[in-house]
Every structure is written in C-alpha cells, then in structure tokens.
Amino acid sequence: MVSENVGNKMETRNLDFYYGSKQALKNINLGCRDKKVTALIGPSGCGKSTFIRTLNRMNDVIPTTRVEGEITLDGESILGPRVDVVGLRKLVGMVFQKPNPFPKSIFDNIAYGLRINGMRHNKKIEEIVEKSLKEAALWEEAKDRLKDNAFGLSGGQQQRLCIARMLAVEPEVILFDEPCSAIDPIATAKIEDLIHKMREHYTVVIVTHNMQQAARVSDYTAFMMLGELIEYGETSQIFTNPQNKLTEDYITGRFG
Numbered sequence: 240m241v242s243e244n245v246g247n248k249m250e251t252r253n254l255d256f257y258y259g260s261k262q263a264l265k266n267i268n269l270g271c272r273d274k275k276v277t278a279l280i281g282p283s284g285c286g287k288s289t290f291i292r293t294l295n296r297m298n299d300v301i302p303t304t305r306v307e308g309e310i311t312l313d314g315e316s317i318l319g320p321r322v323d324v325v326g327l328r329k330l331v332g333m334v335f336q337k338p339n340p341f342p343k344s345i346f347d348n349i350a351y352g353l354r355i356n357g358m359r360h361n362k363k364i365e366e367i368v369e370k371s372l373k374e375a376a377l378w379e380e381a382k383d384r385l386k387d388n389a390f391g392l393s394g395g396q397q398q399r400l401c402i403a404r405m406l407a408v409e410p411e412v413i414l415f416d417e418p419c420s421a422i423d424p425i426a427t428a429k430i431e432d433l434i435h436k437m438r439e440h441y442t443v444v445i446v447t448h449n450m451q452q453a454a455r456v457s458d459y460t461a462f463m464m465l466g467e468l469i470e471y472g473e474t475s476q477i478f479t480n481p482q483n484k485l486t487e488d489y490i491t492g493r494f495g
Contacts, residue, residue: 248273248442249294249331249412254308256289256298263289265466267308271412276434276443278457278474280450281489286466287446291414294444295331296324312412329356332410336417338397340389340404345381348389348400352408367407375403376433395426402433413437415445419452431456450490454478462486 247270256264264286271277271294279287292298293306296317310317317327329352341348349368358364368385372378377399384391389400398418405413415434419427434456437443447453453460453474460477462470462485470477470486481487488494 246270246272248313249444250309250311251290251293252309252311254290254293254306254310256286256293256307257305258301259303263466264293267468269461269468269471271442271444272459273442274438274440275458276438276445276456277459277461278453279444279446279461279463280448280453281463281469282494283448285463287463288416289466290463291333291416291444291446294412294414295328295333296322297328297333299324329408330410331412331414332405332408333414333416334398334401334405334418337421338394338401340392340397340400343389344386345389345392345400346385349404349407352404356408368403371403371407374406375399376429377403393426395422395429398422398426398430399433402430410441412442412444415443415447417446417448420448427452450478462489464489 249271251267251269254264254267255262267290279290281287289298293310298304298306306318312327312330316322341351343351346368349371350364353364353367369378372381377396380396381392381400389397392400419430422430431452434443434445438458445456457474459472460474461468462477462483464485470481470483472482477486478490481490
C-alpha cells in the first residue's frame with residue numbers, strides 16, 4: 240500500500256527495520272501529510288513505536304538495529320551517513336509515553352535546548368520560554384514557578400513541559416508515542432486540545448492504543464499489525480468504512 244506523496248512532509252518507501260535478525264517493520268510505505276495529524280493504531284508489538292522512532296533515527300542508539308528502504312523529510316533522505324542526526328532530531332521532535340523532565344527548574348528545562356544550540360541572549364531565551372509554555376498551555380500554571388524544580392509539577396503538567404521544551408527549538412514534525420498513557424483523563428483532554436491546535440503549524444504523528452483518541456485528534460489513520468501497514472486513509476473513512484477485514488475486526492474490538 241502506497242499513500243499519495245502529494246503534500247507529504249515525511250514519507251517512507253519500502254521501509255524494513257530489523258532488531259538483529261528479527262524483522263520488526265516490513266515494507267512500510269506511508270506518507271505523513273504536512274500540517275495534519277496522522278495516528279498509528281494497532282495491537283501491542285505491531286511496530287508502531289518502532290516506526291515513529293525511525294522518523295527521527297532514535298533507533299540508531301540501539302545496537303544491532305538495521306534499516307532498509309527510504310525515509311524522506313521534505314523530499315530529502317534522512318538516512319544518509321552525512322545526515323546531521325542532532326539537527327534532524329531538532330526538526331523532528333518527540334514526546335514519549337512517560338514525562339521525562341530534566342532535574343532542573345521549569346525555566347532551565349526549556350532553555351536547555353536553546354543553550355546547547357548556542358543561544359546566549361538571555362532576553363531572547365526568556366521570550367522563547369514564555370512563548371513555548373504558552374503554546375503548551377502551561378504558562379498560566381507555571382509563570383510564577385519558573386525557578387521551581389520541574390519534578391514539582393503534576394504528571395500532566397510535566398508532559399506539557401516536555402512538549403514546551405520540544406517546541407522551543409522550533410521543530411517541523413512532532414512525534415507523540417502514546418503521550419497520554421501515563422496521565423489522567425483531565426490532563427489527557429488538555430494534551431488532545433494541544434494536538435488539535437498544533438496542526439496549524441506542525442506535522443504531527445501520534446501512536447495511540449486509544450481508538451477514541453485516534454478518532455478525536457487525527458486527520459489520517461494508519462492501522463498496523465505484525466510489522467506491516469494494513470490500511471491507511473482519512474480517519475473518518477478508516478473508522479466508518481474500513482476496506483480491510485483486519486482493520487474492521489480491530490476497530491470493532493474483535494481482537495487487539
């Protein structure tokens with residue numbers, strides 16, 4: 240299955256991925272549309288998280304892994320040996336399942352990426368910290384606590400802090416790996432609201448086990464199973480008129 244390449248911000252073609260001798264992804268052809276939200280659904284172990292970790296080469300840190308095929312960002316390969324992986328991860332940011340703030344103040348969590356990228360102008364850093372916290376809907380809750388340790392925030396606030404930290408370095412693509420699995424329903428609603436707003440400026444890819452969440456936040460949905468892409472299409476079509484029996488069985492709860 241090949242998704243149309245018109246309007247794709249990122250795209251994989253004939254993508255295979257291996258952990259040692261075990262093949263985890265098989266011939267994945269998938270386009271992530273520019274300034275749209277693409278949801279990846281499927282049972283545990285089907286390759287969803289492995290797939291999004293190929294998009295910013297996070298899998299590179301795991302020994303004995305191997306990738307074959309093509310992955311492009313704006314039509315340019317991200318797999319070549321000369322690709323600046325640090326620069327790639329700045330452009331393709333990632334938010335993980337569990338919040339992972341640094342053991343620093345709220346302010347320094349967000350300023351960290353700016354400083355390691357060479358920014359020294361304190362006024363500019365302050366402006367970006369405020370802007371990022373506002374984009375992550377955390378400014379009102381955190382503006383009087385910027386010098387406090389980030390570990391003092393609630394789980395949902397910590398996750399929004401991690402989003403703000405990523406936004407500060409101006410990514411173009413945002414990857415979410417089950418960002419709501421470790422937070423409560425109220426915090427989940429805030430994250431989902433953020434994702435809705437993000438499509439105005441960013442290309443978003445989200446892995447989720449929650450089918451209702453996929454239906455709520457995404458424009459496109461890809462269903463994966465056993466390392467293969469089974470079906471991809473507009474979310475409304477996937478959930479109301481799936482073309483593949485496996486997709487229908489998963490969405491209706493017959494397995495998974």
